[in-house]
Amino acid sequence: MVTLATVDTGNVSPRVSWMLPIRLLAEHLRPVARALETGPVPSQHSSEPTAADLGTSCPLPSDIRDFTGRESEMADISEEIEGADGFPIVQAVYGMGGIGKTTLAVRLAHRYKARYPDGQYFIDLQAHTVGVDPLTPEQTLRTLLRATLGHPSKEGSTLPELSSVWQDVVRLGRIIVVLDNAESFDQIQRLLPRAGQVLILVTSRRWLEELGADGSVPRQLTVFDEDASVELFTRVVGRRRSDTEPEAVEELVRLCGHLPLAIRLKAAYAKGRPTWSLVDIRDEMAEEERTETERGRRQATPADGRLGQLRLGTAHPVRTAFLTSFRRLPEPHQRLFRLLGLHPPEAMDRRAVEALAEDGQTARAGLHVLTRESLVNEHGRSRIGMHDLLREYARGELVAIESWESRRQASGRLIDYYLAVALSARQVQLPARPVSDTAELLHPQLPDVSSLAPSLQWFELEHQNLLGCIDLAAQYGHTSYVWRLPRAMGMYLSLSSNSKDAIPRYERGIEAAKASDQRAVADLRGLLGDALRAEGKQDRSLAEFRAARSLYIGLGDTVSAADMLTRGSAPQRTIEGPEQSVASCLQAIEEYTSAGDSFGSAEAEYLLAMAARLDGDQARALGHLRRALDLYQDSAFTAGEARCLNLMGVIQRLGGDYTTAIGTLEEAVHLYRKAHDNRGIAHAVNNLASAMALAGNLEQAIGIHSEALERFQKYSPYGYPDALLVAGDLRSRQGDHAAAELKLQEAVRLYRPMRASFGEARAHLLLAATLRQQGRYAAGASEAVEALNFYRNAGNETGAAAAQRELETCQAGLEDASGND
Incomplete structure (x- = not known):
């Protein structure tokens, strides 16, 4: 084995003079040079170094003048470096291409130059360089040893011998080495120090989890938050220009996905166009986003899109960064990555990915690789996210490589998975009114939504994905899902008072179902009536309820037809007056009684109580409420019980019995919370605050009333x-x-x-x-x-x-x- 202790003579480079006592230099260096000469040595110089270059290879790049962000990561890594006196330290960061790994490592190296005065070195390990193979450990060691010991003569040596010499180098000197763009742990393992005062900074797109065995757990870098994104854009384009158009800057960094490389490129593009406003730059990029979305809907081959906008001359650094990561994947994992481009933009459950891929084992193995390669990111144990620009890249690969039929089949599996869970969740929300529908495929792994709270939490978590799947169904011709998904979401959308999302989906579903499924049309018209009423559009609401009733009568469904009378009675009172509204409820009770439907009777009794209260007949209202409460309890409908107690509390408050009213309304709030009925919570808290004020508890009333205002505004x-x-x-x-x-x-x-x-x-x-x-x-x-x-x-x-x-x-x-x- 060749070590610094066994070599004899040689000429010394200035960079190595710190390593050995002066009197030993001449006798120690020549055999080292002989030991280092096996094959050509990669160099970062454009030609072989001359005598003037000795000791100058692998220079540290200049610090970044406009560096910003990463305060937390800088602080954490600095704390570990400063606490490692006398010991070698390895710090690694990983993340997707363009996230700013190299920039952070170079900034850290410059920060600690004085602490490690004997040399600072930077080497690109070429894991993701187009057309270039990653450096081998031998090539890397030769390059670093030449940088520290000077240009060697050419004689053979083995990898263990090179590694041993390197360990002596790092043991004897205080140096910084940035190992940038590492491919794997094997590539860098022999470069890691066993002793000495050396700082090794490693960057990689891959999670090098093996480093954790020695306590050097890699840190993942994520995209910038909005403040850091805006600050980076501002530092590049200039503060005076940025501060005059702050909204345009905020939208531009959003369009860049808060990815540092993308932000830097777009800011440089703007800086090179001083006669353009930032609004012009924003509109140009936003138009590409709209074009990308529209082409995606038609499933045409994507144009350049936002990725095409992120260029440097004729180069496309962001796209190239993604391509080099993608091309290194085995084909099964490449295909999974492509298919993920089908999924709506929000984070996804791993089980949804399994449905998309059709094979659970393939999906699990692929997700492990994609996560390790920073092409997807984990959101906790069970959810996966994907950066917007990576998703755009995946969609481009998808359309270019996968056939239309392959994409259609995959989208169908994904949409059917979401329908299967949505139907299961919907059934526990209103068991008395089940939706007659089942998923078309068998999905062995579904989330547990067998009780009310998890079912509502699932809908809240997957809300945007469900809406996205409705669009996906329309794009790929899965027409029945255009109405089946919003129908399955109906109860949740009602409880969350989300009429803004509900109304256009119901209207679209009605149009899609008209030619083939009249029950679906009736169901969606009833849901549309509810949503329009919540928006205060009483005329249209009543019209939809009546159209739905006619359809149900034609289908022979007397219970659903009666439901349209009760649900339509509220807008009917506003438009036609209280007598007609009451008559509809009484007619509905007759129809429910004939059908033996206690839940429907409870709904009608409650609405009659509302009408009696508005007419000033509080005693009659309480009678209806007591009957409704009993019927709701028989039906195990918690939200209905809460509704009755809320109105009872209002009547008690109006009668001056404030203490009783407060107790009743507190119970109503409790039941509404149990039912996760946001609109009901708002009404009950509002009424409770009023009762407290009347009882003399003014400060307490003011304290709780802010919740009512916030919930009403939101829901x-x-x-x-x-x-x-x-x-x-x-x-x-x-x-x-x-x-x-x-x-x-x-x-x-x-x-x-x-x-x-x-x-x-x-x-x-x-x-x-x-x-x-x-x-x-x-x-x-x-x-x-x-x-x-x-x-x-x-x-x-x-x-x-x-x-x-x-x-x-x-x-x-x-x-x-x-x-x-």
Whole structure:
């Protein structure tokens, strides 16, 4: 074995003078040179080094002037380096191409140059260089030994001998070595120090988990957050220009997927076009994104897309980075990567990947490799994510290589998996109204959604993927899924009050089902009626319920036909009046009774209770509520129980029994939370805050009411003015009448297009009191008259009496004020 202890003589390079006592240099170096000469040595110089080059190969690249981000990683790695006095240290980072691994390693090397003064070296191990094979351990050792010991003569030596010399080099000197772009642990294993004060920084796209055996666990680098992305773009393009168009910068970094290399390229592109606005640059890239999406829908071969926009002259560094990772995969793993381009953009469950790949074992093995190669990333144990630009690249490979039929079959397996889970989850949400549908394929591995909470959590987690699968079904001609998926999602969309997503999907499903499945059309029309009602579009809502009822009658489904009467009674009351609404509910009860359907009867009894309360007949309302509560309990429908208790609490509050009302409403909130009914929670908390304020617990009421406002804004804009009524009342009770006035005026404005007469009447009544308390008696009287007219037209004697009292109080105040004048 050749070591520095056994060599005799030689000439010394300046770079090695620190390693050996001066008097030993001449006798030690020549045999080292002889030991290092087997075959040509790769060089980062364009030609063989001359005498002037000795000791200068593998120079550390210049530091990055506009370096930003990575504060957390820098701090963690710096802490380990600074705590390793007298010991060798290896630090590794890994991640997808373009994530900034090399930039971070070079910044760290420059930071610690003074700590390791005897040399700083950088070598590209060529794991992902187009047209170049990765360096072998022998090539790497020769290159590094030439850098540290000077240019050797050419004589043979073995890999163990080279490694032994290298270990002496790192043992005797304080140096930094950046091993960039490593392919594998085997490639770098013999370069890792066993002793000495040396810092080795390793970068790789692959997770080199073997390093963890010695405590050098690689750190994964992920994309920048928005702040770091904007800062990087700004440092490249210039702060003055960036600060004038901040929204364009934010959109540009989003289009770059927050990938540092992509951001740097796009910023450089913008800097080279000083006459273009950043909005112009953004619009150009956004148009490519839209084109990419549209071509994907037609399944045409993608154009350049966003990847094509990320260029440097004629080169495409981001695309090339992806290509070099992709081409190193075995074909089965390449195919899995391509197929992942079919999946909607959100993170996916591993079981969805198994459905996509058709073979679970192939999917599991492939995901392990793709994760290790940083082509996908793990989101916990069971979920996988993929960067937007990698997904675009995968789609390009998919369309270029996979046939139309292959893509269609794979998309069908994926969509059917999501339908299978959605149907299982839907059945536990409303067992009394099951959806008559089953998945077409056998899926051996499905998530557990056998109880309410997991079923709703699954829908919330997979919401965007389900919507994406509806689009995917349309793209590949899986027409039945265009209506089957939104129908399976219906209960969840209703509970989450997500009418914005629901309405266009229901409308699209209706059009897709018209020619072949009238039951699906009826089901979706009923769901569309619910969503339109939640949006305050009462006319269209009632029309959809009636169209659905006609279809159900034609199909001989009397229970579903009766459901359309009950669900349509709320918009019917607004449009046609309370008598017609009540008549529909009574007719529905007759139809439910004939069919022996207790759940439907519970729904109708509850709606009759609502109508009685609005008519001012609280005793009749409580009777309906008690019957509905018993029927809901028999049907094990928790949300229905909560609904009854919520209305009971309101009636108790109106009757002045605040203590009982608070207890009832607290139970309603509890049951709504158990049922995960966001809209119901908002209503119950709103009513609870009102009851607490009336009971004198003003601070407690204000404390809980913010939740109602937030939930209404997020889940039920139609109910938001109800929360504004309570907010106005709370502010008025605090003595902040000006703030109360603003809340109540906003409530009036929101109620008016909804044609919600009782809500608007209550808003006018509270506004009258608020104005009166400010001494504005004439304005208060005017608002009281508005409230009075609403209540009289609705036949609500209780409300009319309250409005009359407020009017008289305002008029008295006006007379007193006139008398004092």
